[in-house]
Amino acid sequence: MNKEEVRVRFAPSPTGHPHIGNIRTALFNWLFARHSGGKFIVRIEDTDQSRKVEGALESILDSLKWLGLDWDEGPEIGGEYGPYFQSERLDLYHKHVQQLLDSGHAYKCYCSSERLEQMRKEMAERKESVRSYDRHCRNLSANEQAKFESEGITPIIRFKIPLEGETTFHDLVRGDITFQNTELDDIVLMKSDGYPTYHLANIVDDHFMKISHVMRADEWLSSTPRHTLLYQAFGWEPPLFAHLPMILGPDKSKLSKRHGATAVTEFQEQGYLPEAMLNFMALLGWSLDDKTEMFSKVDLIKLFSIERISKTAAVFNHEKLQWMNGTYLREFSHEELLSRINPILETQLPDTVNRPISKEYASQIVPLIQERINTLTEAATYADFFFVEQPEYEASLLIGKKMTEESTLRALKASQEILPSLHSFDHDTLENTLRAKADELGLKAGQLFSPLRAACTGRTASPGLFETMAVLGKERCLKRIAVAIQKLEPA
RNA sequence: GGCGCAUUCGUCUAGGGGUCUAGGACACCGCCCUCUCAAGGCGGAGAUCGGGGGUUCGAAUCCCCCAUGCGCUACCA
Numbered sequence A: 001m002n003k004e005e006v007r008v009r010f011a012p013s014p015t016g017h018p019h020i021g022n023i024r025t026a027l028f029n030w031l032f033a034r035h036s037g038g039k040f041i042v043r044i045e046d047t048d049q050s051r052k053v054e055g056a057l058e059s060i061l062d063s064l065k066w067l068g069l070d071w072d073e074g075p076e077i078g079g080e081y082g083p084y085f086q087s088e089r090l091d092l093y094h095k096h097v098q099q100l101l102d103s104g105h106a107y108k109c110y111c112s113s114e115r116l117e118q119m120r121k122e123m124a125e126r127k128e129s130v131r132s133y134d135r136h137c138r139n140l141s142a143n144e145q146a147k148f149e150s151e152g153i154t155p156i157i158r159f160k161i162p163l164e165g166e167t168t169f170h171d172l173v174r175g176d177i178t179f180q181n182t183e184l185d186d187i188v189l190m191k192s193d194g195y196p197t198y199h200l201a202n203i204v205d206d207h208f209m210k211i212s213h214v215m216r217a218d219e220w221l222s223s224t225p226r227h228t229l230l231y232q233a234f235g236w237e238p239p240l241f242a243h244l245p246m247i248l249g250p251d252k253s254k255l256s257k258r259h260g261a262t263a264v265t266e267f268q269e270q271g272y273l274p275e276a277m278l279n280f281m282a283l284l285g286w287s288l289d290d291k292t293e294m295f296s297k298v299d300l301i302k303l304f305s306i307e308r309i310s311k312t313a314a315v316f317n318h319e320k321l322q323w324m325n326g327t328y329l330r331e332f333s334h335e336e337l338l339s340r341i342n343p344i345l346e347t348q349l350p351d352t353v354n355r356p357i358s359k360e361y362a363s364q365i366v367p368l369i370q371e372r373i374n375t376l377t378e379a380a381t382y383a384d385f386f387f388v389e390q391p392e393y394e395a396s397l398l399i400g401k402k403m404t405e406e407s408t409l410r411a412l413k414a415s416q417e418i419l420p421s422l423h424s425f426d427h428d429t430l431e432n433t434l435r436a437k438a439d440e441l442g443l444k445a446g447q448l449f450s451p452l453r454a455a456c457t458g459r460t461a462s463p464g465l466f467e468t469m470a471v472l473g474k475e476r477c478l479k480r481i482a483v484a485i486q487k488l489e490p491a
Numbered sequence B: 001g002g003c004g005c006a007u008u009c010g011u012c013u014a015g016g017g018g019u020c021u022a023g024g025a026c027a028c029c030g031c032c033c034u035c036u037c038a039a040g041g042c043g044g045a046g047a048u049c050g051g052g053g054g055u056u057c058g059a060a061u062c063c064c065c066c067a068u069g070c071g072c073u074a075c076c077a
Helices: A020-036 A056-067 A090-102 A113-125 A142-150 A198-208 A218-234 A264-269 A274-282 A297-303 A318-331 A334-348 A359-372 A376-382 A405-421 A427-441 A445-457 A465-472 A474-488
Strands: A007-010 A039-042 A106-109 A156-159 A166-171 A175-180 A188-190 A213-217 A240-244
Touching: A007 A020, A007 A213, A020 A039, A020 A056, A020 A213, A020 A240, A020 A264, A020 A274, A020 A297, A056 A264, A056 A274, A090 A106, A090 A156, A090 A188, A090 A198, A090 A218, A156 A218, A166 A218, A166 A240, A175 A218, A188 A198, A198 A218, A213 A218, A218 A240, A264 A274, A274 A297, A274 A318, A318 A359, A334 A359, A334 A376, A359 A376, A359 A465, A405 A427, A405 A445, A405 A474, A427 A445, A427 A465, A445 A465, A445 A474, A465 A474
Parallel strands: A007 A039, A213 A240
Antiparallel strands: A106 A156, A156 A188, A166 A175
16 A cells, blocks of 8 residues: 555444534544645445434535535545445445455354344353354354255355454554454454445445545444454555544533534534634644644644544533634634624524614624624624614613612613713713713712613623614614613603 | 553643643633623632552653543444
């Protein structure tokens, strides 16, 4: 094999929406390929017909596209070593499994699943270490085989693991790893439905697609000696292996739906930025040094290396992702942020708000919320009062600290009187006027501002009062103040 | 049960014999800023480096044992 050219692959099976762990694997492969000037290949491992999930393929491809992990060969674009769907490569697998049969490295197995189940049960009862298969058909005579064939049993094909010796392979992350061959079972290569198992298809494809490095999750480590033996049986040189640390949920178990949103597409829907997602995922199992943690995609490509992949599984920390997303959000220019937020506003603002949303108006709001949101979707929930006709809230919200119903009413009415006379409704005018008014009323600035804030926004927390009022405009502020006074005024 | 891998603050991690009385980040707490909330700045608390034996003048760093966690143990990937 030509080890000069780096060719790596992301080989998902279309059995569901890819979660952050799957895509992290894709990311590391992609990063390594781009770093080394090699090729990144996507291969779909659809050899299990029963587990196929509708829409999973699209979800996988969409996740990659969203993050900008472009592939050089694979679905939609093809390539020199296609097809890139295993279900379209069945002939290749049959041909090679036959080769193994002919060379005595594989054999047909006629055991029923019932017998297998029974066998495993008995082994467990006898407290023997449970084996997946007892090699019952490994040395069947020609007569016995003919008998099973005549009964119409479709055999599966198993790999003949050497009965003795040991198998060692080198892992780029963990070093040399050795397994006793006696610990290895005669794995299934070809299933009775004519589809290969992962083990066979994987080896055949990696070989013919000239894959130089296999970077996959840690859960595959135990399968690697079997794969090594398979390469030997074929007389092929195996690729280099690098097993990536797993990503776990908060309870330290394998990531699953139980852990809430883990599908990459869900993060997209929740308003996370692809650049933040990418940065965050890169740090799950990889680091540059003891302090750097903000990495652009270009940085990552330049700096990524297998040597700095860690060995330990990582718990997925949602809070840190959120922080990082907010950091990216804050670094955007107003124009950039607007362009990201606008589509969210369109879809997530209440139905009562007229569409399309005015970009000009939204652009005034963006600077006010930029440092107060951590995700794009928060823009719609945080800033909705800018868009609705009249925010809903309880009258009690108007009465702030150190304020009573009476003083609140007085403050609101005083504001109602002075605001119409303002020639300009900008930040400074508002601030000067209102501060003077507070003085005049014998109130602290905050005592006056809080009922005004509640009246104008329907919230106790909002962007700066004067900025907010300026954006809302004199007319709307006055209207909302009037509503507030009504809420407090005895009927 | 067997086999494999792993084990540094709650979490992500730095560390590869002395510079570590273990560094950074998220989260947490306090202070500053301040019209609220954030953001930002400053500071704090938080890990006897899973435990026990070695090796060494000296170990988070090397070796062994144990414990724990995770993974694999399917005609799933």
